[in-house]
Every structure is written in C-alpha cells, then in structure tokens.
Amino acid sequence: MNNLTVVLEQVFLCDRSGRYASLSTFDDAFWKRYLRVFDRVRIVARVKRVNDFPDGASVLAEPRVSVAEIPFYQGPFQFLLRYVEVQKALKKAVDADGFFILRLPGFLGMAVGQRLRRLRRPYAVELVGDPQEILRPGVAGSPFTRPLLRPWFVRGTRVACYGAVGVSYVSHLVLSERYPAADGAEIEYYSSINLPSERFVSESRHYQPSISPVRILTVGSLEYRAKGVDVLLRACASLNSSNVPVSLEIVGEGILRRELEELVQSLGISDAVRFAGHLPHDDVFNQMDQCDLFVLASRSEGLPRVVVEAMARGLPVVATSVGGIPELIDVEFLAPPDDAAALADLIGKVVSSPETLSSMSANNLGRASAYAASELTTRRDRFYRAILARSE
Numbered sequence: 001m002n003n004l005t006v007v008l009e010q011v012f013l014c015d016r017s018g019r020y021a022s023l024s025t026f027d028d029a030f031w032k033r034y035l036r037v038f039d040r041v042r043i044v045a046r047v048k049r050v051n052d053f054p055d056g057a058s059v060l061a062e063p064r065v066s067v068a069e070i071p072f073y074q075g076p077f078q079f080l081l082r083y084v085e086v087q088k089a090l091k092k093a094v095d096a097d098g099f100f101i102l103r104l105p106g107f108l109g110m111a112v113g114q115r116l117r118r119l120r121r122p123y124a125v126e127l128v129g130d131p132q133e134i135l136r137p138g139v140a141g142s143p144f145t146r147p148l149l150r151p152w153f154v155r156g157t158r159v160a161c162y163g164a165v166g167v168s169y170v171s172h173l174v175l176s177e178r179y180p181a182a183d184g185a186e187i188e189y190y191s192s193i194n195l196p197s198e199r200f201v202s203e204s205r206h207y208q209p210s211i212s213p214v215r216i217l218t219v220g221s222l223e224y225r226a227k228g229v230d231v232l233l234r235a236c237a238s239l240n241s242s243n244v245p246v247s248l249e250i251v252g253e254g255i256l257r258r259e260l261e262e263l264v265q266s267l268g269i270s271d272a273v274r275f276a277g278h279l280p281h282d283d284v285f286n287q288m289d290q291c292d293l294f295v296l297a298s299r300s301e302g303l304p305r306v307v308v309e310a311m312a313r314g315l316p317v318v319a320t321s322v323g324g325i326p327e328l329i330d331v332e333f334l335a336p337p338d339d340a341a342a343l344a345d346l347i348g349k350v351v352s353s354p355e356t357l358s359s360m361s362a363n364n365l366g367r368a369s370a371y372a373a374s375e376l377t378t379r380r381d382r383f384y385r386a387i388l389a390r391s392e
Helices: 028-035 075-081 083-094 107-118 146-162 229-241 257-267 281-290 305-312 340-351 354-371 373-391
Strands: 003-014 020-022 040-049 065-071 099-104 123-127 166-169 186-189 214-219 246-251 273-277 293-296 317-320
Touching: 003 028, 003 065, 003 107, 028 040, 028 065, 028 373, 040 107, 065 083, 075 083, 083 107, 099 107, 099 146, 099 373, 107 123, 107 146, 123 146, 166 373, 186 373, 214 229, 214 281, 229 246, 229 257, 229 340, 246 281, 257 273, 281 305, 293 305, 293 340, 305 317, 305 354, 317 340, 340 354, 354 373
Parallel strands: 003 040, 003 099, 040 065, 099 123, 123 166, 166 186, 214 246, 214 293, 246 273, 293 317
Antiparallel strands: 003 020
16 A cells, blocks of 8 residues: 655644644645545644634544644744653654655754665655745744754755655755756756636636725735735835825734734724635635735745636736746836835836736736646646656
C-alpha cells in the first residue's frame, strides 16, 4: 500500500468528538489530490483543541485521511515550552511507513526533513512560499527573533530542497533559483489552487463610468501582517479623503482583527469598511462577484491562489510586487509593498478609467485559464507518480 505523510505548518482543529477540521483551504477536496496517486494520506500538523468548530470550518470526513497530532504552539517561545512534547511527536511521525512530502516553508517540515535525511529515507518538497520574504521586517516574527530566524529558515529550506528526490515550486521566477533541487531530482511547477471549470465566468466585465463608491475586496488571514491589510486601510482612507469614494470588504480572520478594527476607527473610515470574518469558499466567490476591484496589499506571498480565483471571476486586480504575483499581474498594476501612498495612487488611477478596468477584467480571465484544475491536476499527478517511483 502506498501511504503518504504530508507535513505542513497550518493549524488544524479537533473538537470534543475527536473530529478534525481546517479553517483554511485544507479540506477533503485538497487531500483528495494526493489520493489520486497514493492510497492513504496522513497529515502531520499542529492541532488545537476546541469545544465546537467555528462557522466556516471544513470538517475532514474522508476516511483515507488521518491526522498525526503535533502539540499546539504559537511562536518560538511557546515552542520552547513544549519542546519535549513536540520532539516526541515528530519522532513518532517519522517512524511511520510510507513516503513523505514536506510543504515548506515551515519549522515542522524542516525538522522532519532533517530526521529523514539522517535515516536516509527519501522525501519530496512542495515549496509554497519563500522564508526570505515571509520573515522580512514587518511581515512576521518580532524584531528580536526575526534576525535569528530568517537566515536559519532560509538555510534550512535550501538544505531540505537540495536533499529531496523531487521539488515542486509554486512559482517559476525566484524560488527555483533561491532554493534549488539537486541534480537529477524531479522538478515541477504548480499551485495548490483548485479551479474547476464552473469557477470561471463565461465573459469578462464591462465597466461603466458611474461606479461610486468603488467596492474593493481583499481576502486573507489576519493572523500575520504578511497580507498588508493595514496598508490597504491607509490607502482607502487616503482615497476617501481625496474624493475617490471606496468601500472595503475584508474576508479573513485572525488575532490582528481587533488591532485592524481600531485602525479603521482611528482613520475615520468605519462607514466604509466591513470585516466579514472567515467565509466558506462559495461565499468568497459570491463576494468577488459583488465587488468592483480586488486588492492584495501583501508584504510577502508565494503564488496567491486568491488572486487567481479573482481573475477567474473576471475581476480587475491591483496588488504588490512580491513573490510570484508578477507572474500573474502586469507590472503597471503592481505597487511596492508597504507603501500606502503608492497603492492609493494606483487604485485611484485604475478606478478612474472604466476602459482600464474592462481591459484588466478581460486579460485576467484569459490568464487564469493556465491555472484551471485540469491543467494543474496533470502536473501534480505527474510529479506524485515520479516521486513515488523514486521511493520504490
């Protein structure tokens, strides 16, 4: 039997009845991608105990998927407090039979990779982000721990990729050069996005001059500063004070929400901003259909699936020039990260031209077709079969 263990950094929930759930995209549909090639999938990840699942949680019901729990911790200090428990759980995880895929960057994946190399056991890497970007100032980590963690994570990710029998990269441009695989390793490029044909609109949008206020949507976790929601809020405040009326819908949840709500009040834009919290995937697409412009003000990214999803709905997109975003969006619609003034100026120029918005819609819809489920499934299946053959 071809068993697979996937190690990832995301946190899963476990309720009183022992069921597991995800608050992100790691639902049954995600894990069934691996099950097209492997017989069973075991998830190695941190698990947080809850009495009941919050609204929008995706319960894992697929019987061929199981969870090997890593004790929950958040941040380096909590990790140190639970160090012995975590190491014991990691050792138990590595003792299992089967092949391993490490979804990096992440501490757990690097730690498991180190153990597997020591045991001379093969593994593959799915590199979905760049630790050099994720741990930039203002993105993640404290000013005290970041200077230590950043070079350690970058080096650990390089070592893990070079020691793998195969590496898949979420983007073509930077990651494969910064984190190369060894000579002879299997290499593939694909995103984790799942865009079946029904997620694509049939035609692009045609904008009229009378949009007021312009309805802006952003989607992303509020756990970290990487999504730059604070920058987008300042840009929206600047636009409204410059007689460019905009409203902003924020989809996502996390520990920064209260801080961001306080920022909204201090900027005087409470009437123009709504926090929608975490929404099921179908509801996110409904929000996309109801807005005029999608904006992602990220300080760090891999290849953001939410941008591709917005493009598939025919939405014009303004974003920042980080990670793999330049592979998706033309440079004229990209602002530098952490620059609210430049972002506001770019949004203002875009929304002032119905012709530009209509052209962006058509271009984005066409470009999103390269990320259709049928195309990415072919690439993923080919990679999984190749790395499985390396383990036999």
